[in-house]
Amino acid sequence: MWEWTSSPPASPAHPLLADPGADASLCGMAATGASGTNAVRYGTMRPNVLNLRVVLPDGRLLHTAGPGRQPRKRAAGYDLTSLFVGSEGTLGFLTQATLRLHPLPEATAVTIASFPGVGAAVACTVQVLQAAVPVARIEFLDEVMADACGRFSGMGLPVAATLLLELHGSRCSLAEQQQQMEEIVQENGGSSLAWAEGLEEREQLWSMRHNAWYAALALRPGCQVRHKDGDDGSSAHGALSATALPSPAQGYSTDVCVPISRLPDVVVETKQDLQASSLTGQQGHSPLRQRGLRGLTILHATPHLTRGLAGPMVGHVGDGNFHCILVFNSQDPEEAQRIHAFTQRLGRRALAAGGTCTGEHGVGLGKRALLQEELGQEGLDTLRSIKAALDPHNLMNPGKVL
Amino acid sequence: MWEWTSSPPASPAHPLLADPGADASLCGMAATGASGTNAVRYGTMRPNVLNLRVVLPDGRLLHTAGPGRQPRKRAAGYDLTSLFVGSEGTLGFLTQATLRLHPLPEATAVTIASFPGVGAAVACTVQVLQAAVPVARIEFLDEVMADACGRFSGMGLPVAATLLLELHGSRCSLAEQQQQMEEIVQENGGSSLAWAEGLEEREQLWSMRHNAWYAALALRPGCQVRHKDGDDGSSAHGALSATALPSPAQGYSTDVCVPISRLPDVVVETKQDLQASSLTGQQGHSPLRQRGLRGLTILHATPHLTRGLAGPMVGHVGDGNFHCILVFNSQDPEEAQRIHAFTQRLGRRALAAGGTCTGEHGVGLGKRALLQEELGQEGLDTLRSIKAALDPHNLMNPGKVL
Ligand SMILES: Cc1cc2nc3c(=O)[nH]c(=O)nc-3n(C[C@H](O)[C@H](O)[C@H](O)COP(=O)(O)OP(=O)(O)OC[C@H]3O[C@@H](n4cnc5c(N)ncnc54)[C@H](O)[C@@H]3O)c2cc1C
Ligand SMILES: Cc1cc2nc3c(=O)[nH]c(=O)nc-3n(C[C@H](O)[C@H](O)[C@H](O)COP(=O)(O)OP(=O)(O)OC[C@H]3O[C@@H](n4cnc5c(N)ncnc54)[C@H](O)[C@@H]3O)c2cc1C
Numbered sequence: 029m030w031e032w033t034s035s036p037p038a039s040p041a042h043p044l045l046a047d048p049g050a051d052a053s054l055c056g057m058a059a060t061g062a063s064g065t066n067a068v069r070y071g072t073m074r075p076n077v078l079n080l081r082v083v084l085p086d087g088r089l090l091h092t093a094g095p096g097r098q099p100r101k102r103a104a105g106y107d108l109t110s111l112f113v114g115s116e117g118t119l120g121f122l123t124q125a126t127l128r129l130h131p132l133p134e135a136t137a138v139t140i141a142s143f144p145g146v147g148a149a150v151a152c153t154v155q156v157l158q159a160a161v162p163v164a165r166i167e168f169l170d171e172v173m174a175d176a177c178g179r180f181s182g183m184g185l186p187v188a189a190t191l192l193l194e195l196h197g198s199r200c201s202l203a204e205q206q207q208q209m210e211e212i213v214q215e216n217g218g219s220s221l222a223w224a225e226g227l228e229e230r231e232q233l234w235s236m237r238h239n240a241w242y243a244a245l246a247l248r249p250g251c252q253v254r255h256k257d258g259d260d261g262s263s264a265h266g267a268l269s270a271t272a273l274p275s276p277a278q279g280y281s282t283d284v285c286v287p288i289s290r291l292p293d294v295v296v297e298t299k300q301d302l303q304a305s306s307l308t309g310q311q312g313h314s315p316l317r318q319r320g321l322r323g324l325t326i327l328h329a330t331p332h333l334t335r336g337l338a339g340p341m342v343g344h345v346g347d348g349n350f351h352c353i354l355v356f357n358s359q360d361p362e363e364a365q366r367i368h369a370f371t372q373r374l375g376r377r378a379l380a381a382g383g384t385c386t387g388e389h390g391v392g393l394g395k396r397a398l399l400q401e402e403l404g405q406e407g408l409d410t411l412r413s414i415k416a417a418l419d420p421h422n423l424m425n426p427g428k429v430l
Numbered sequence: 431m432w433e434w435t436s437s438p439p440a441s442p443a444h445p446l447l448a449d450p451g452a453d454a455s456l457c458g459m460a461a462t463g464a465s466g467t468n469a470v471r472y473g474t475m476r477p478n479v480l481n482l483r484v485v486l487p488d489g490r491l492l493h494t495a496g497p498g499r500q501p502r503k504r505a506a507g508y509d510l511t512s513l514f515v516g517s518e519g520t521l522g523f524l525t526q527a528t529l530r531l532h533p534l535p536e537a538t539a540v541t542i543a544s545f546p547g548v549g550a551a552v553a554c555t556v557q558v559l560q561a562a563v564p565v566a567r568i569e570f571l572d573e574v575m576a577d578a579c580g581r582f583s584g585m586g587l588p589v590a591a592t593l594l595l596e597l598h599g600s601r602c603s604l605a606e607q608q609q610q611m612e613e614i615v616q617e618n619g620g621s622s623l624a625w626a627e628g629l630e631e632r633e634q635l636w637s638m639r640h641n642a643w644y645a646a647l648a649l650r651p652g653c654q655v656r657h658k659d660g661d662d663g664s665s666a667h668g669a670l671s672a673t674a675l676p677s678p679a680q681g682y683s684t685d686v687c688v689p690i691s692r693l694p695d696v697v698v699e700t701k702q703d704l705q706a707s708s709l710t711g712q713q714g715h716s717p718l719r720q721r722g723l724r725g726l727t728i729l730h731a732t733p734h735l736t737r738g739l740a741g742p743m744v745g746h747v748g749d750g751n752f753h754c755i756l757v758f759n760s761q762d763p764e765e766a767q768r769i770h771a772f773t774q775r776l777g778r779r780a781l782a783a784g785g786t787c788t789g790e791h792g793v794g795l796g797k798r799a800l801l802q803e804e805l806g807q808e809g810l811d812t813l814r815s816i817k818a819a820l821d822p823h824n825l826m827n828p829g830k831v832l
């Protein structure tokens with residue numbers, strides 16, 4: 029156990045924990061119930077937060093598990109910690125999070141596999157989980173994303189549906205997991221695997237993946253990308269209005285999560301939808317990167333992308349969770365409308381498959397209607413009763429979620 | 431994923447899930463946030479419940495994750511599932527639980543180790559966790575409990591602080607875990623290990639452990655034990671008044687949970703407290719067991735136990751959680767008073783160590799005062815606001831928890 033106090037400036041996230049991208053603070057990660065590449069093995073924020081210090085709307089200080097407490101499990105009253113994790117700032121302001129830590133593995137290996145199609149890559153994921161391989165990360169990139177990431181990082185990935193896989197264990201169990209993984213990948217028509225075990229090589233692969241957002245933005249011309257320091261154009265909360273880049277091209281990332289058994293169907297249908305809506309960018313020349321002001325890169329994208337919309341897919345597929353990063357011209361109302369219609373269809377597709385309209389980004393403003401469809405009236409009424417009970421004057425992030 | 435519908439008669443629990451004893455129903459296990467021997471590896475009920483169907487106090491039906499939904503993770507609104515898990519029937523009546531399933535391991539091995547003292551057994555547990563051995567079960571019995579269990583099951587365990595350990599994995603990783611375990615047990619002065627790998631042998635060991643409650647009751651003379659069919663005298667809810675055996679001897683099981691690093695101290699202090707309060711039964715002859723009516727065993731305990739109080743200790747120590755099973759004469763107010771004072775001291779000792787007054791049995795009636803100490807006024811007020819919002823007429827289990 030370790031206690032992190034999150035106050036500006038934000039504390040860095042423990043790498044084995046939720047691992048969301050960008051510059052998230054720990055309390056922000058708790059507030060959004062964040063998760064990431066490691067969640068398939070180590071869980072999302074929810075099971076990893078043991079206690080939260082919260083400023084309640086009336087100014088009083090609440091410790092969700094009691095002041096100074098950090099047992100691994102509790103059966104003492106309602107689980108206030110889980111209630112505040114993912115409450116998106118609507119119930120109180122989090123000022124301290126006590127987190128569970130996980131031991132670092134003895135050995136780690138990372139690999140990349142290319143597949144004949146998105147269906148094969150996701151079917152492989154399902155088999156890995158069903159075979160109980162204790163995979164530590166299993167990340168999916170569709171061929172548009174793989175191409176964009178490969179070019180952005182200068183690593184030149186094959187233009188194919190791709191899985192980025194990481195295994196943790198003792199030396200002996202690692203070798204065994206690697207063998208199992210190779211067999212399952214091969215059965216699904218994947219490329220043969222080369223394993224990166226050294227730290228530098230592994231970090232290079234993951235930094236390629238972590239730059240997916242910027243690589244996606246680079247699919248559009250004239251797109252300005254800020255590294256760090258706030259407004260990077262991501263929508264962590266499903267709200268179109270939350271994205272405001274100075275250039276007309278902007279990114280909107282939306283996510284859904286479905287039961288693993290339904291994932292291949294839902295991913296394949298989404299891919300078809302993207303193609304039919306011409307939301308998937310075509311591949312072309314590498315965008316020119318030119319470093320301008322500190323931390324600001326101006327991307328001159330390939331000219332033949334100017335007309336289409338880009339919607340590469342990327343996913344924490346071990347959890348049944350995936351994202352579409354939609355890059356569009358914010359000054360074109362018709363494009364914005366197509367994006368909106370696509371995200372509604374995506375959300376409803378996930379709901380129809382027994383899933384959720386958001387696995388990690390939250391409801392914010394943009395997914396309030398989908399939340400109602402997901403929970404039904406009784407569910408929404410229950411959320412509203414809780415909000416009214418804890419924040420009777422509607423002071424905390426009014427209008428968000430509900 | 432699998433959906434269990436829990437309605438009378440109770441459905442059996444999945445063995446890899448929470449594994450509480452006796453005849454718990456799945457919705458009862460969800461209602462109490464139960465956990466058990468497997469929780470150290472597979473989690474308590476909370477992370478394993480994906481959705482609950484709840485009859486709300488006004489008669490409406492709520493699906494905590496939305497009707498028919500079962501994604502592995504969600505960020506859509508407040509976590510109603512976690513709110514109802516562990517709510518002890520005070521917010522609504524659970525009628526269906528959708529649970530996460532875990533793959534059965536390829537290989538399993540169980541062993542028993544005896545230690546020179548309770549401190550050594552618990553220190554060994556801490557080292558096992560710190561060494562990141564992915565132990566599946568690690569159960570502690572103090573020497574009184576080991577003796578009682580050994581005699582009750584006819585297996586004759588050494589009268590010593592004991593760990594019962596189970597490992598899951600592939601054949602190769604199992605061998606590696608076994609070796610690690612042997613080294614750590616040896617370092618802590620434990621006995622050398624013999625591993626049970628066959629199903630029958632393993633089940634024999636676990637049935638010995640699962641009968642701990644009956645074995646503890648057998649420490650008292652004339653104690654009547656009902657197997658199944660309800661009132662077995664256990665207090666799952668920390669309420670002295672909930673125990674009502676027809677004979678004057680009855681059992682009261684109380685539990686606490688502390689951060690792992692504090693567990694050795696808290697267990698040793700509790701052991702000293704039990705001894706000082708003469709709550710620990712002395713060892714003696716095996717009680718005579720005589721099967722009477724169907725499912726009813728009359729235990730004639732050893733005569734020299736008639737004056738003392740028995741308080742054997744047993745624990746899911748991998749979670750920092752342990753129980754004292756207090757067997758006493760319910761018609762002796764002085765004994766009942768000593769039991770009450772002991773459980774208060776135990777609860778406060780756990781709180782002082784940054785733990786909780788209950789890791790799995792819940793608050794019920796008996797631990798309401800400790801809950802207030804644990805959460806503080808702000809915490810209790812927050813629980814009360816939620817209760818008032820969801821059950822404004824206080825219809826559901828009135829008086830419990832709050
Ligand atoms: C490139 C990129 C990659 C990302 N990858 C992931 C990912 O893999 N997984 C994932 O889950 N998310 C991801 N995100 C989204 C984002 O990182 C997470 O939502 C993160 O948890 C937000 O944390 P923050 O501190 O930036 O919060 P903010 O963005 O500042 O706030 C997010 C919400 O939480 C509320 N909030 C923030 N702090 C507090 C507080 N202290 N108390 C109460 N409420 C608070 C805010 O009001 C707001 O509603 C990504 C974002 C980017 C830009
Ligand atoms: C020998 C023995 C060993 C045990 N070992 C463990 C253990 O290892 N771990 C552990 O956690 N517990 C253990 N217990 C306690 C008990 O098994 C658990 O608390 C179990 O979860 C209770 O389930 P039940 O169905 O028997 O519920 P009950 O005992 O009938 O009820 C328990 C509480 O939950 C409420 N409740 C029950 N069903 C519902 C429902 N459908 N909807 C709403 N509220 C409901 C009741 O009102 C009550 O407040 C043990 C008990 C015994 C006798």
